[in-house]
Amino acid sequence: MSTTLASNTHAAAIVTTPASLVRAAAERIAFVAKALVNRWMTRQLCDFTDYELADIGLSRSDLKQALDGPVYADPSLRLAAIARGNSVNMRSVVVHRRVESAEFTPLVRGREE
Numbered sequence: 193m194s195t196t197l198a199s200n201t202h203a204a205a206i207v208t209t210p211a212s213l214v215r216a217a218a219e220r221i222a223f224v225a226k227a228l229v230n231r232w233m234t235r236q237l238c239d240f241t242d243y244e245l246a247d248i249g250l251s252r253s254d255l256k257q258a259l260d261g262p263v264y265a266d267p268s269l270r271l272a273a274i275a276r277g278n279s280v281n282m283r284s285v286v287v288h289r290r291v292e293s294a295e296f297t298p299l300v301r302g303r304e305e
Contacts, residue, residue: 227266234258238271249275
């Protein structure tokens with residue numbers, strides 16, 4: 193009984209191997225296709241003005257840095273990390289400036305009489 197079970201398990205492994213290879217190849221092709229589409233979309237960001245790029249937390253050098261990778265690499269992942277880092281840096285600068293300001297008073301709206 194155990195010999196039959198072992199041989200059936202081995203046969204099942206052989207049958208699923210080609211299917212798993214095809215699935216892995218399809219996933220890899222989909223990943224590369226998505227990376228190419230994201231690279232094209234990142235190149236579209238090069239048409240933005242410096243002000244528009246700054247508005248989303250990026251600069252031209254950030255775009256260049258993301259696009260310098262290999263063609264199959266997804267630049268959107270790198271841009272997201274760069275923008276997140278820029279956001280953290282900007283947030284700490286704003287908080288630091290607020291604390292330094294002695295004249296800082298929050299705006300409170302009340303009823304006008």
